[in-house]
Amino acid sequence: MLKRILSTLALALAVTSVSAQESVWKTHCGTPTGQDKFPIYSYKELPAFEKSDPAQWKGVKGITAFWGDKDFRYPATYSPAGLKSVPVAKVLKGWRGERVFAQAVISSAVEAKDVEYVISDLKGSAAVIPASCIEAGFLRYVMTDEIGPTGNGCNARPDHSAYDSSMVADCVDPYLKSMDMGAMQTQGLWLTCWIPQDVPAGTYRGTVTIKSAGKTVRTLKLDVVAQKEVLPLPKDWSFHLDLWQNPFAVARYYQVPVWSKDHLEAMRPIMERLAKAGQKVITTSITHHPWHSQTEDPFESMITWTKKVDGTWEYGFDVFDMWVEFMMSCGIDQQINCYSMAPWKLSFLYLDQATYSLKEISTAPGEATYELLWTDFLKAFAKHLREKGWLGKTAIAMDERPMDVMKQIISVIKKADPGFKIALAGNYYEEIDKDVDDYCIVVPDKFPEGVVDRRRSEGKFSTYYTCCQPGKPNTFTCSDPAESREIGLLVANLNADGYLRWAYNSWPLEPLLDSRFRSWAAGDTYLVYPGNRTSIRFEHLIEGIQEYEKLKSLK
């Protein structure tokens, strides 16, 4: 299914006369779309480079619609010719309070104008699930690449030429209400129905009507069976979900000043969506570029560090406070993770009052300078957090550091203020287990026998993460969508507490068009799209978490 994009394509395009804007597109998309950068509501996908095979469409007449497999990313060239049946009725079962998912598929052998969908209320014997409980949208195609020869997604790919690329259905676009389809083209329609907690158990019947040029193509039946069990609200889920948020990507993409009212407004629905997935943790950056420039939009420090002329330090917590309060207002309020006492570049930016300039101090855990610097900061930070009432939920967080480094850092934290919690995403080391309140290890590593239960009894979280590894299960745009669901089940099977992923929305340059990034398999850096669009992957992730919660609840 994947087609190799020849690197010569980009070269061939490069010599044609294009505008500066188009040339920007080309550098990351391989081809221009002609639209303005960073579209939010309406946008054009990259041109499809796969052509449908007329032989495969033989026998398909006109336009049709049917219920598809929600675990399958239908390519635009997909032909329904081989299908033994085209299901027109769907039954989705779920607990009250649970989200259930479906994919409708529209295939057209001919050009079809103004293809649209109408979703009815779902009527039960004693109540109605209104259509507004169903979040639906056409599935949009985005450029992806592949995991690569090492079996995981960790290889850098600055120009993508060594990797196959393809267009995959991933993004659920609620804004595109009507579209024209070309001949021999298939289009998915995603539906997520959130069954209200308070409807009576029973069957709720409705329809999804597909139309073209104002005429009904097909009316698909949709039955949602609300089971008697009730799934708690996401805020009450026990699953410890920690998808790192990147506010800087939102500011850049929405072209609004960072931390402005417009910025917060742009983030609100995106972060509320995250809260509704059961997110527990607020991602904060307490130093400049904790992960150097690993993302398209690096994390700026939410705390300003000022070395005063008398040699004392002064810290500005305003941005940190604003961000934490904002996230809490979005419904994410259980834990505050602070990155990082161990940034990848062991260099800390500060305003030097004497020279009125930004300077860097380079110092590593284990050095006296490091301990002095951080002890002063941590004491001031703890004092501030106590005043805000946040100390008990604040963790100094680190990722992927060697044990000796961790031990040195932990010692500094504990000496400065034992009130801090500590979070680590990295290898499991028994020696530091007792100090790490929120310990996350990578799939397919495993906590030793008994550790998770013991830690749970001590009030500590033990969770798993995926990043560019493992190859499977993962949440890349080139991953099988079912892998995202599998994560919740995997965590349940491992008797663990939750899942961490390092990037909820560290968008690449043009996330709606091209999910590839210079490092790692495409989609590694984000799960949701600009405009607060969800994805097949994110919905499947929620599905898996729901399974986890249901299993917990049944135990």
Added chain:
Amino acid sequence: MLKRILSTLALALAVTSVSAQESVWKTHCGTPTGQDKFPIYSYKELPAFEKSDPAQWKGVKGITAFWGDKDFRYPATYSPAGLKSVPVAKVLKGWRGERVFAQAVISSAVEAKDVEYVISDLKGSAAVIPASCIEAGFLRYVMTDEIGPTGNGCNARPDHSAYDSSMVADCVDPYLKSMDMGAMQTQGLWLTCWIPQDVPAGTYRGTVTIKSAGKTVRTLKLDVVAQKEVLPLPKDWSFHLDLWQNPFAVARYYQVPVWSKDHLEAMRPIMERLAKAGQKVITTSITHHPWHSQTEDPFESMITWTKKVDGTWEYGFDVFDMWVEFMMSCGIDQQINCYSMAPWKLSFLYLDQATYSLKEISTAPGEATYELLWTDFLKAFAKHLREKGWLGKTAIAMDERPMDVMKQIISVIKKADPGFKIALAGNYYEEIDKDVDDYCIVVPDKFPEGVVDRRRSEGKFSTYYTCCQPGKPNTFTCSDPAESREIGLLVANLNADGYLRWAYNSWPLEPLLDSRFRSWAAGDTYLVYPGNRTSIRFEHLIEGIQEYEKLKSLK
């Protein structure tokens, strides 16, 4: 006397193999000295490129010493052969509390080893002026250039090739206690005797003994006549002296962190020397680079401006306070001039808390943004100054701005807080006269008839300045030293209150070696040398100010 340095000389040297250090020297000196950069105590001058003419030295035998003309910069090639007499006795008359000046000259037809000087106490009938009242030092040769064809020193001279250069005696070096002289060489010895206020009037007799290789060359008699009148201490002088200080040049030259204890220690004697010249004004920078990069060491802001994430401004006054308090401790405490609401580049640097980065806001007087920005700052600044008890002596200072700009700025200041004083060095405009507390105009401009007296009665200063203009009188290293004395007399003749010069110590790269700068005639940027060395120019300037005070006192 001036010899053209061929630009080909530098080129010729450039192709020889030299160390990186030497190559640095060459770029500004034309030739290497081999010593480390930025010497403080002991240093080698640039090699002399003028050779003595044996014909002129005909008849001069051995080594001799005599009292010279303190207004004359004796070149090293100077021959005493033509002198009708070589005075060996000197009588200096001055008020008690006054400084009196003399120059001894040593000329040697032959090589002379270990030339040194011994100054005795000066004995009077009832008291002694101890030798410690005499500040003395060999006059060192420094590279200068010339005023140039326009008649003033304002022409840029990035490579000096269009100007004659020469070595002139200017710097008084108290550290060089003994020196070897070449054959046919002349060397000045400067003496400043500060007559104590409290000695009885009368004649005080002593000697200056010149030795070579341990043997006395000549004993010169020195009589100081202390007159009955008493000159007040410099802090009580009425002359409004305003030589701008550059702390950043000292930090760079002494290679100490700016505003560190070492930095203050390095500056203390230099600034105490300035206080003893009667300086009244502390130069402060309240914005980043108020004069862009016109000096070798630009002025950093002594106040940090932070735009907080909520849009409000916060100001850090720590450096400003430290500097002002330091200067006051050096004895300069009458006025604080703050630069600048009108920096040459109308762009203001601030720390943007939201992005944790330094940003610039470009706005000009007359714009709403400018007024908002400055009103907020001035209100906060006035509050701070009131708390420190300094508001009454603080002037918002500007230089060389057009009248309409000044009017707009004055309006912003007065609205923000009428407690601020205003200082201006620029053209005289009647329309703003009433608002400018410290008005300084350039020589040879003149305040209109009656203006100075009227202003004085209003408690306002009216002073004169020189910068790269006029060509004469001025204080360049290529100026006649008497011109520096003339300034005080000129101010007295014009019935004005004082003198301003924009650079007390804005040192070029290597001020001990080369007084030239990329802009303006050499020496424009400084009057004193590293190591707290005075200069012929600075001593003459003090002499003129003393004349001013004596005239005032006699009126």
